[in-house]
Amino acid sequence: LPGPPPPKLEPTSLVKLYGEFTGTSNRKGRCAVILTEKDLVVQRLTSAPVGRNKVVLSLKDCVGCRAYRGNDSADTAAYLVAYFYPLKRRWMSSRVSRQRVEQGFRLASLQDPQANLEEAEKWARAVRERSARQQFPRNGEWVLMSQMSRPCQMMLLVNPQSGKGQALTLYNNHIQRMLNEAGIKHTLVITERQNHAREMLKEADLSQWDALVIMSGDGLLYEVINGLLERPDWEEAIRTPLGILPGGSGNALAASIHHYSG
């Protein structure tokens, strides 16, 4: 029998890396993986019509990519996994929202486990570098993802009472995983009482933090801003990048900020 048809390739000038791997769950299902300047293209190598077996993932939606060895030391394979959050329509809904897509591959073409891992790491680096080169509109200009100073150490404040406990559930079910996927280190602070965050930010050593992210309703952000403004060095302190993740019941402030900042 003839083998599967060769994958339809992108124009060669656009192809940055090409590899043939298997999936992580189905080791028999081979796929051709193509990295271009803009996308990661995954083409399943079967004899079925091409369209149905091709997935094109935009690197603009990629938050991270990593390589690793499996737990089984007898297995010489290495693994590559990339995390995307594309806008998608939910089932039975007319609205689009970002939904998580994980693409995992098993690289086992070489005998040497270290060589397989190096190949997987080469891919992971290439995906991360190309993702960082994607452009986004900001304040009427195009900026590179890598120019949006990506925080490397952030304090994430969560009010466990916000939105009847919703903020902490969102952190546990989504945010913690996303930050790990993106390789962003963070320290979690669960506020214990009213004015806890305000008092802490009034005294904190801000040189440790690249960003303060507040996961709550309006109340905790208000406390953080007041804590920063009550410091003797408030002019410098208030320049610390702040982020808000809506976790309260109303989230009016987060909605306004996101609306006006585009």
Ligand SMILES: Nc1ncnc2c1ncn2[C@@H]1O[C@H](COP(=O)(O)OP(=O)(O)OP(=O)(O)O)[C@@H](O)[C@H]1O
């Ligand atoms: N552990 C805690 N227990 C009780 N109150 C807390 C705790 N941590 C923070 N707070 C206080 O809870 C107040 C209300 O919080 P927040 O605005 O975040 O939530 P929300 O009222 O549910 O949201 P929204 O403003 O969207 O309605 C804040 O002013 C904060 O001081």
